[in-house]
Amino acid sequence: MEVLVIFIFILIMMASLGIGFPVGFALPGAAIISLFLAGVAGIIFEGNANAYFAYGGPIEWINAGITNFRGTYWDNDRDTLIAIPLFIFMGLILQRSRIAEDLLMTMGKLFGRAPGGLGISVVLVGGLLAATTGIVGATVIAMGLISLPAMLKNNYDKNLATGIISASGTLGQIIPPSIVLIIVADQISNAADAAQNIRLENYKFLTGESTMPGAYNVTSTSAGELFLGAILPGLILVLLYVGYVFIRAIINPKLAPPVPSKTGFDKRFAIEVTSSLLPPILLIVLVLGSILYGVATVNQAGAVGAVGAIIMAGYKLYNGQKHKYTPTIIATSSSIIILIMHYTIGLNIKNIENDNDWLWILIGTVLVFALLFSITWSFWRVFKIKNVLKEVSTETTLTSTMVFIILIGAALLTAAFRGLGGEDLIRDYLKNLPGGFWTQFFVVMLIIFILGFFIDYIEIIVVVLPIVAPILLADPSANITAIWLGVMVGINMQTSFLTPPFGFALFYLRSVAPKSITTTGIWKGASPFILLQLCGLLIVGLYPSLSNYIPFRSYLTSDLAPPSTNPKLERCLIDYTYTLYKNDEGKIRKAIADAKTYKIDILSSDQRSLMNDHFNKSLLAIDQIKIAENKKNILDDYSKSYLELHNEVKKIRIQANDINKKIIDLQKDLERLKDENKKNILRKQIDKFNLERDKIITTIPKDFEEKNKKYKELSKDYKNSLDIYYKTVDQGYDNFFKIFKEIKxxxxxxxxxxxxxxxxxxxxxxxxxxxxxxxxxxxxxxxxxxxxxxxxxxxxxxxxxxxxxxxxxxxxxxxxxxxxxxxxxxxxxxxxxxxxxxxxxxxxxxxMDTIGVRKQERIPRKHALYVSKCIASHEDISLNF
Incomplete structure (x- = not known):
């Protein structure tokens, strides 16, 4: 009956979407109706409104949905959603100010002479516009109006031309700043919290430990990290598109012939290229660069981007008139001088000590007012010229409202789906798939890809991700990062804009394409690019460091980098330490030997004692690290043969535990029932589950206990040797550094x-x-x-x-x-x-890089670069569960 209730729930949701009911109201409506029907069915068939709910009853899950809805807007940790209207506003302003038109014309002239050059220029412009506007509809329509006639005029194949425009226009879904990534980050951060609870529960059950080490925690992510993680995958897609167009043009020049240029690459053309490319590139640097270097949050970067777009629009829309560039010049020069003063003088009103400080503060104040004046001037221009500001603000409000209403509906929908036990069913289904995590992941990606044929990306994100992401993130056998999962989902989402019958990019292009271009032709042109997107998805899937490395490196080399004792860094840092000791052992021993010749007799007796203790412990640490490494190698060798058995038994134990939970739930129902016939039915079900559980437990291999015991002994032995090393080396360096600091x-x-x-x-x-x-x-x-x-x-x-x-x-x-x-x-x-x-x-x-590395305030840069590469790849930690 529970499965039937969930099926009805899905049917109601699909039916409401199918008849064209607004998504923002279809999702919560389907949730509330389904909860009501489940409660009524429970009363009719079981005499209990809570009977068909996984936990609690209809009232509890309606409250849970309301709590989710409130959390969308009132939780401080979810303020990333503020960035959505900011980036939408930025994109619309740039689209209305003819930035795309200038870029396409300039890039067409720049690359036109090469085979497929005009098509390559469209792809590159699509990438640039993606990094500034991020709005698929605006980009596809703009490029369709400008570049499609140019490509057709120069005898480009119709299918290839439409495919290039459609695919290039969708790059805004993965290249930051992307609205998709912001929504994915919002959903995946909640999923990470749920995954942490699942992993913690499994750890307690499988190990019997009450607390889980911090190194095994599921780490959440943010929109800023997803932006950084999507940079390389986005560039890979651009390169795949460019490579495809170029190769097809080489194989068959008639498909994409070169376009001869009427003018050469003279000084005038160089100025034209610079004036077209420099402003959007500077805006990209401002937005993404501020996030990359930790200067601004995503929200702040969105505000910077919106203001930057207004300043650009201020001179773009003010063509051929006096003082066209004046606001831009004032804003740019003021910003540059303020930045120079900040980094050279260190402007801070709290640190005023003399008249010179007051003078610099006064100059800084004047520059700030000059910047505000130029921004206001630009806003006024955009407001007065063609009513652009009003139209953009209205469209931003409508688009943002649509997104937020869908998020509200999804919050209620997710609560209802969980309340009816849908999440448990999906988890059980995925867990029972052969092949472990990667089969589960493939199935989820396939479902998202197929859904992309029929429904919009926002619905897919808010409906599917909250259900499947916690299951995938909680699995210790892959131990994937939330960044990588978010980027993978983002790339997969991008295909939904190209896949018929409801690929939005195809319809956007259809609306501006001439009658000679058929809808079927547009679909055919997009098909190779769908395959290229899937290739990009495969590449990022096989090489997770493509999405993980930049965010990790940005964090670990920043001023906020964690200390070397951070548990998340331990595995990679100790591996690097082994390498350093091997390479530099002679150098370290010589340094200690030389230090022993220093005239430490001038120190106090206590200090001399500490220095001698430092020398002894440092030499012991060098020997101890070799012992620890040797024990690690023994453990690693044994783990290779033991891993499969461990995971097999773990799966059996989890299955038995799941059945045990069902037995407990039935026993609770048994205590509540008064009808003897229904009680007998439940007793038979309990007996059946008991037999099933006992049967599953008997499948545990007989040699497991012995092998498990040996693994634990080897693991404990390695941990003890590592603890001895840490204690020895830390105490030794502390003794030296205490004296060193006192002298300094x-x-x-x-x-x-x-x-x-x-x-x-x-x-x-x-x-x-x-x-x-x-x-x-x-x-x-x-x-x-x-x-x-x-x-x-x-x-x-x-x-x-x-x-x-x-x-x-x-x-x-x-x-x-x-x-x-x-x-x-x-x-x-x-x-x-x-x-x-x-x-x-x-x-x-x-x-300090070896004996003293663990006592540094933050991880040294050399170590941070290695660790960034190391943790960017996924590691199987299932042996710890």
Missing amino acids: DVEKIKLAQEELKIGIELIQKDNKEKSIRSFLEILEIMDKTSGGDEIKDIIYETTENMKENWNKKEILRKAQDIQKLLQKELTLRDRSAKELLVKFETYNKEI
Whole structure:
């Protein structure tokens, strides 16, 4: 009966969509009707409204849908949706300001002489427009109106010409900034949370551990990361299209003949190319570059893009009139000067110390007002000329509203589908497919591809992704990243614009194509490009680093990079550490041997003891890392033969557990029922499930326990050896770095001493308020100074006494005691600094990438580059579950 209820639910949804009912209302309508019917059917057939629900009842799942709807707009973590109207606005402004027309004309002249050159130029312009507008309809229509007549006039094959335009226009769905990727990011971030819960539940069940190590967590993603992840896959699609057009033109020149240019590549043409290409490329750099370098979030980048588009439109629409470029010149020069001042002077109103700072702040304020003036001027032009601003704003509102209404409906639909047990059915179906994760993934991609023939990409994303993405992300056998899955879905979505009968790009082109171009001809022309998109999907699927590497590298080499002890980096970082020790062992041992010859007798006895301990532990760590690596190799060798058995048994145990859950649910129903006949039916079902569960458990191979025990022993042995290495190397480096830091902080001691002189003078003048401030300043300096804890305690005690009981004589006495202690500390550190500081700095550089790497504040750049490549590929972690 549960399956029948889900079938009715799907049927209602398909019927409402099929008759043309608005999607935004069809989805929640189908959800509410289905929940109502399931509740009524439960009352009629089972005497319980909750009978046909997986968990809870109709009221609970309606509330869940409302909660999902509210979360779409009120959760702080989901503010990425704000970027949608910003990027739509940016794209429409650029489309209305004839950017596409200028690009196509210029690129046609630039590449026209090459075989298939005009077609190649259309593909490249499609890529550029995708990175600025991201709107398929506007791009296809613009290129259809401008380039299709040009290609037909130059004897291009009709099918090839229409295929090039249709495919190039769809690049905006994968090349950022893409509305598709923003919606995918929103859905997949929620799916990652659900996947984390699934993985955590499985980990607890399979291992018996109450907490799961952070290294095994499912990591979510954001629109910014998806934008970065889609850059290389988008370029691959562009190259595939260009390669296809060029090869076809070489094989059969009649299909795409070269177009001779009437003018050569002179100075005038170079200026024309520059003026057409430079503005959109600068806008791309502003939008994507700000995200890539962490300067702006996706929302902020969208706002920058919208303002940049307005400034470009301001001079594009103002043709042949005085002051055409004035707002653009003011905006550009103001922005450049502000950036230069920011990075050279460090403008910050909180750090004003003198008149020069006030002068720079004043200059910066003037420049900001100049920038605002130029932006306002550009807005006014776009508002006055041809009513462009009003039309674009209206269309942006309509498009954004449509997207948001669909998201609301999808939130309710997803809740209803889960409530009726649909998610459990799909999970059970996918889990039981032969071939494991990759079969599941192929089936999901195939379903999305087929759905693309019939329904729009937004419906596919909001209906399918919340259901299947948690299942795929939770699987530890592939341990895929949310970035890669999002990009793969995005590329797959792109095909929905080209696949008949409802490929929107085909209809957009049909609306502007001449009568000589048939609809069938457009479909035929698009078919090879659908295959090319599938090739691109296959390439990105086989090489996940194409989508993962740029986001990971951007993060790991940024100022926000995590420390080397981050659990997510451990696997790759230790592999790199093994390599460094192998390559540099002689160099490290020599550095330690040289450091032993330093005159450390000038250090205090405690410091000398720490240095000797550092030398001993560092040498032990070099030996211990070899032991750990050897044990890792033994574990890896055993894991290869054990993995298949482990996954087989894990699958059996999960199946048995799923049956056990059904038994528990039936037992709850049994306790609730009063009808004896119905109770007997449930008892028979429970007995049947018990037999099925016991039968499944008996299929566990007899040698599993023995092999599992050996794997655990080897795994524990490796972990213990690694822990010993970590403890040894960390303690050893800490001992050295403590001394190194104390010696380096000698200037801070001098600074504290100078401030203390000022404080004593103020005490002698009986100036209580200023002397307290002076001592607080000394305390702040000492807090940033390594060592000197005794001095810090006395300074703190003295400062408190000054506040509570102003005894000038007693305070002066304590201040002089502090002065003596500071002088003693300075004498010791100053001598050590003169003799050892340069040597310690050289020594630290020799060991910080190996012995000291784990104690760095953030992962070093050299390590970050390796780790970025390493974690960009997927790793099977199923042996840990």
